[in-house]
Amino acid sequence: MDESTTQPSESPPQPSAESTPSQTGPSPGLAVALPDQAESLRILAQRTAETRAKRAGAEAAEADKAMGRHVPAMDTFQRPSERYEAEQAASRLQQQVEACLARCKLPPRWANAEFRPSPDCLTEAERCRYTKACLDMWGLLGEGGCWMVALVGPRGDGKSEMAAALVRAFCLRGRWAVFSEAGDYFLELDHAREMESRSALLVEADYLKPDVLVLDAMEERATTEAKDRMLTRLIRKRHDALKRTLMVSNETPDQFKARVGETIADRIHDGGGVIECDWPSLRGRIQR
Numbered sequence: 143m144d145e146s147t148t149q150p151s152e153s154p155p156q157p158s159a160e161s162t163p164s165q166t167g168p169s170p171g172l173a174v175a176l177p178d179q180a181e182s183l184r185i186l187a188q189r190t191a192e193t194r195a196k197r198a199g200a201e202a203a204e205a206d207k208a209m210g211r212h213v214p215a216m217d218t219f220q221r222p223s224e225r226y227e228a229e230q231a232a233s234r235l236q237q238q239v240e241a242c243l244a245r246c247k248l249p250p251r252w253a254n255a256e257f258r259p260s261p262d263c264l265t266e267a268e269r270c271r272y273t274k275a276c277l278d279m280w281g282l283l284g285e286g287g288c289w290m291v292a293l294v295g296p297r298g299d300g301k302s303e304m305a306a307a308l309v310r311a312f313c314l315r316g317r318w319a320v321f322s323e324a325g326d327y328f329l330e331l332d333h334a335r336e337m338e339s340r341s342a343l344l345v346e347a348d349y350l351k352p353d354v355l356v357l358d359a360m361e362e363r364a365t366t367e368a369k370d371r372m373l374t375r376l377i378r379k380r381h382d383a384l385k386r387t388l389m390v391s392n393e394t395p396d397q398f399k400a401r402v403g404e405t406i407a408d409r410i411h412d413g414g415g416v417i418e419c420d421w422p423s424l425r426g427r428i429q430r
Contacts, residue, residue, distance in 0.1 A: 243314075
């Protein structure tokens with residue numbers, strides 16, 4: 143018999159106890175590695191998404207610059223959805239501002255009116271009173287939440303320009319403000335009665351709508367007591383509706399109170415006030 147056939151074959155090596163896998167579950171090392179691997183994949187996916195979003199934002203900014211559109215500086219990255227919402231909000235505000243300016247009824251002379259430093263033609267004390275009157279008016283109607291204020295003083299001292307600047311400031315903030323004269327209200331009442339196109343209450347309703355109403359030349363007298371009562375009623379109803387009203391008159395404080403009557407004179411001290419513009423006329427002394 144051949145020796146190779148008679149020699150018993152060597153049995154395969156038996157695995158050691160250390161290399162034998164446990165029959166009860168995976169090894170401790172593998173069990174710890176699985177959560178680490180999943181966390182790494184999650185972080186990698188998150189960073190990839192952020193990188194793509196940043197790249198998209200940078201490409202949009204470059205496109206804005208190429209088209210000449212303003213790109214606001216941002217210290218932190220703004221996601222495309224947030225940027226879109228901001229652009230839409232800015233667009234809506236711009237449309238609202240344009241609509242307010244289109245129906246504010248500012249005379250062409252005051253179309254670009256704005257609050258400005260006190261005129262140099264005044265003395266130092268008069269300039270202080272001018273500045274204080276502007277600050278008081280804006281502080282009461284613009285920031286203070288008051289509903290009824292009067293500007294009174296001699297002719298030509300800049301009251302109408304200050305009132306026009308107030309109207310434009312509200313319009314630029316998207317708030318509906320209207321510049322009118324007391325005589326315009328009387329004329330509309332007369333026109334409604336003569337044409338019989340609408341009632342006096344509908345005219346009144348139009349003057350009740352604006353957030354801010356300036357009634358210039360309040361010293362003008364109505365031709366009838368009925369129209370005087372309608373003006374008083376308008377001012378009172380605006381006050382009750384929490385709508386801001388600025389009355390401008392070329393009268394002294396006492397004359398103005400006598401002119402508007404006790405109803406308005408009493409209400410004007412309820413969260414409002416009378417601002418006296420007691421400096422000389424500016425007409426012919428300053429350049430527009």
